Amino acid sequence: MAILVTGATGTVGRHVVSGLVQKGKQVRAVSRNPENAGLPEGVEVTKGDLAAPESLRAALQGVTALYLIMSSDNAHTALQTDPKVIEIAKEAGVRRVVILMDYEGNPVEQIVKDSGMQWTLLKPVEFMANALVDWQPSIRAEGIVREPFGYALSARVHEADIAAVAVEALTEDGHHEESYYLTGPEALSRVDAVNKIAAAIGKEIRFVELTEEQARQGWKDQGYGEEDIEFFVQMGKNPPEVGYTVLPTIELVTGRPAKTFDEWIAEHKDEFM
Numbered sequence: 555m556a557i558l559v560t561g562a563t564g565t566v567g568r569h570v571v572s573g574l575v576q577k578g579k580q581v582r583a584v585s586r587n588p589e590n591a592g593l594p595e596g597v598e599v600t601k602g603d604l605a606a607p608e609s610l611r612a613a614l615q616g617v618t619a620l621y622l623i624m625s626s627d628n629a630h631t632a633l634q635t636d637p638k639v640i641e642i643a644k645e646a647g648v649r650r651v652v653i654l655m656d657y658e659g660n661p662v663e664q665i666v667k668d669s670g671m672q673w674t675l676l677k678p679v680e681f682m683a684n685a686l687v688d689w690q691p692s693i694r695a696e697g698i699v700r701e702p703f704g705y706a707l708s709a710r711v712h713e714a715d716i717a718a719v720a721v722e723a724l725t726e727d728g729h730h731e732e733s734y735y736l737t738g739p740e741a742l743s744r745v746d747a748v749n750k751i752a753a754a755i756g757k758e759i760r761f762v763e764l765t766e767e768q769a770r771q772g773w774k775d776q777g778y779g780e781e782d783i784e785f786f787v788q789m790g791k792n793p794p795e796v797g798y799t800v801l802p803t804i805e806l807v808t809g810r811p812a813k814t815f816d817e818w819i820a821e822h823k824d825e826f827m
């Protein structure tokens with residue numbers, strides 16, 4: 555019996571796949587482009603589209619547990635997973651689903667709670683990996699980070715820790731009906747985070763604080779829609795307590811401390827140089 559991983563080529567999904575492989579589990583992965591997935595040997599990669607749930611019916615046969623993403627962080631991939639995937643998974647005999655949530659109030663939450671399947675919801679705060687997406691190009695090219703709200707705090711979480719919780723919930727009992735809010739072990743501002751990267755690479759990085767208007771325009775230029783931009787602004791201007799309050803969930807679920815931003819930087823240092 556296999557475990558089906560959607561978003562398997564994504565930031566968290568790659569770690570979910572490798573964590574399951576390390577545990578000796580049979581993994582099936584979904585990608586729109588299986589030939590370019592670049593997943594570990596032994597992982598069966600199937601073609602599927604989360605916005606067209608029928609395309610997943612065959613991939614769900616013989617699957618006991620499903621890791622499901624609801625959207626993508628790629629500004630150019632307008633993924634909105636069709637919640638009908640849950641119904642099709644249940645029909646195929648899937649007993650357990652672990653969902654990486656994108657926003658509070660997503661109707662999928664009620665759908666999975668009513669499904670009769672075992673469910674676990676993962677609700678991470680900001681990913682540490684955003685530092686690569688957002689800052690790598692300008693750090694490498696100019697030694698600069700341009701951001702608004704430099705002193706807003708965030709308890710950014712390591713994507714491998716989110717995946718480690720997913721792997722536990724997919725493979726072990728005791729996580730049914732849990733909504734796990736996941737944070738890293740410390741709350742850092744953007745200025746703090748950039749200073750840590752600068753110290754690790756031994757290069758000065760200038761933090762240029764953008765006005766809200768400049769930031770809105772920048773996100774627009776990167777292809778983000780109005781709703782996403784409003785969310786980014788609110789997260790910086792009025793960060794919700796949940797975004798910067800450190801929680802012990804990762805250690806409680808995985809049995810080891812949540813990874814620090816310094817550990818994340820050590821893994822990615824070369825990518826900023």
Ligand SMILES: NC(=O)c1ccc[n+]([C@@H]2O[C@H](COP(=O)([O-])OP(=O)(O)OC[C@H]3O[C@@H](n4cnc5c(N)ncnc54)[C@H](OP(=O)(O)O)[C@@H]3O)[C@@H](O)[C@H]2O)c1
Pocket residue numbers: 560561562563564565566567584585586587591602603604605623624625626627628631633654655656657677678679680681684
């Ligand atoms: N970044 C943050 O700070 C943050 C914080 C909290 C929650 N989140 C949530 O985390 C989720 C993103 O997770 P992630 O960063 O691990 O993913 P990601 O890196 O954005 O990767 C997206 C994945 O989606 C797949 N995909 C895109 N369109 C698809 C489609 N139509 N059908 C099937 N697969 C499709 C891609 O696979 P292929 O290209 O191989 O098809 C890729 O594996 C989002 O829901 C986001 O809201 C993010």
